[in-house]
Amino acid sequence: MIQDTQQTEQFLNEHSYLLPLLDDARSHIARYFPHAPRTLELSTDPEAGTSDEQLVVHIGIDTSPADALTQLRQFDLDWWLNRVEQAKGKMIINLDLL
Secondary structure, eight states, X not given: OBSXXXXXXXXXXXXXXXXXXXXXXXXXXXXXXXXXXXXEEEEEOGGGTSOOEEEEEXXXXXXXXXXXXXXXXXXXXXXXXXXXXXGTTSEEEEEEEO
């Protein structure tokens, strides 16, 4: 699911280098969180003090937080940490408790 589809599409047009990364992320997220709903959302970091937007990939989890963090750590080690620089600070991946 994409929140605010029009703004998200515009953001992805402006940061098209994220498209292959998102496509690749889909299969890796499904491997570690197979039944988790995913949403995309544009967000700004209020602590950064700028209006720079980031694409946030939310992964909804309904397992225990400890299990989810274990899965996230493995996901990070196996895939995300090797790709995070490709995101150029414009994409993050978060877990959301359902």
